[in-house]
Amino acid sequence: MFPPSNWLAASFRSSFLCFYRHF
Structure with missing residues (x-):
């Protein structure tokens, strides 16, 4: 576990990556 x-x-x-890709 991390x-x-x-x-x-x-x-x-x-x-953040998903949000950025969404736009």
């Missing part, structure tokens, strides 16, 4: 900080960063990055 640390909470790393997981949060990955989740945020994924969400």
Whole structure:
């Protein structure tokens, strides 16, 4: 399992990437 900080960063990055691709 990854640390909470790393997981949060990955989740945020994924969400940002999806949002950017959406536009």
